[in-house]
Amino acid sequence: MMEEKRFRKIFEYILDEINEGVHVIDENGKSIIYNRKMAEIESMSRDVVLNKNIHEVFQFLENEESTLLSALQEGQVTKNVKQTYFNDKGKEITIATNSFPITDGDGEIIGAMEIANDITKMEQILRGNILKGDTRFTFDEIIGESQAFQEVIENAKRASRTSSSVLIIGETGTGKELFAQSIHNESSRAAEPFIAQNCAALPDTLIEGILFGTKRGAFTGAIERPGLFELANKGTLLLDEINSLSPHLQAKLLRVLQEKKVRRVGDTKDIDVDVRIIATINEDPIDAINENRMRKDLYYRLSVVALYIPPLRERKSDIPQLVQKFIHKYNRLFQMSVESMSEEVRRCFFDYEWLGNVRELEHVVEGAMNMMTDEPHITFSHLPYQFRRKSQWKEEQLAPLPSVMPTQFDVAVDNGKMDLKSKMDEFEQYYVEKVLEKHKGNVSKAARELGISRQSLQYRIRKHGMRETEE
The missing domain is CATH 1.10.8.60 (Helicase, Ruva Protein; domain 3)
Incomplete structure (x- = not known):
């Protein structure tokens, strides 16, 4: 008796440590084993599930039966099948399940077992991306009269006439997706899907399957599923914060862009796709390349058309x-x-x-x-x-900058140049030097105070022959 109790403890410990959900029912359909992972997947406590019939606890979609009950009643074996149902609180659950009957020595079914993996999150993300495909923004809704901003709008409108890749550069909150949707709606692909995916929102293990699709059995719980490239075929795929993708996924994305073919995770077969890629990045792409957050070859492939959206501080008008x-x-x-x-x-x-x-x-x-x-x-x-x-x-x-008085900046410096342009250049050099000095050479902080982009400040540093201090 003690030996049996000890064995049961070991058995329960093993079941609770594995990373798959395990659910076992007896010949009457009552739950007799329900491990910790399954409880997590279904957001249920063991007390609610154990010793109860499945239909007392879970609800299934119309014309759809539990694969676990099918295994018990019909001896049916299912492998890597997607199943969606609801727990006792109405929460939707989607799993990739392997269900099979349990038989005694004479071949009689005495129960059934289910081994499951949670794919609820992936399913909701894919569904959300497809729903978000309804674009509503057009160029008419983009507001901005400043010259720099109007130039970006005109360049974006020109880019709408082709299917070339577009890289939209801009800080968070500048309206990059608004431009992406407007380009799509102005293009010949307007009637086709527009699908957006934030690359920073998900781990690599999840986003790879979402972007490229999966082949059944590629990994535990993998089912046959198209990725966003296939779902966006003939349309536009927006990849937000492209610099958040790992180098491995950036290399795979580059291959898709070059060959116009996608290969699902775990597959050996290529699928032809016709998708226009619009990517966004919320930092200077040169910085991202130098700091190994973006592959140089991917940058060149994406930036066939590059649009820089100025931050609000550069267009306060x-x-x-x-x-x-x-x-x-x-x-x-x-x-x-x-x-x-x-x-x-x-x-x-x-x-x-x-x-x-x-x-x-x-x-x-x-x-x-x-x-x-x-x-x-x-x-x-x-x-x-x-x-x-x-x-x-x-x-x-913020301590104010020293005021620029005639005693500090001599308007009559003896260099023989008295025209306005020369004086403006001299003052610009003086002012930039003072701001850089204040921020101890930090180009990003100095650019922010000057109200210009980092690239624009670097240009002025080179223009005036100043030395850029390492940040």
């Missing part, structure tokens, strides 16, 4: 128009009638750095309108507390 757009949007959603922002708020918005870009501006406007009742204008007191605090902190904490 667009702020009033953007604010009016957001006021109109939230007037409609909140059933309000706000007219505009006050002059005080306008000055505050123009002084702020907007590190979160247009997305941050929208969130601030939305937060302010939540604090309003029937006032016609957004005032400083309506702005979210954290925004007001950051604005005040900036004024108090």
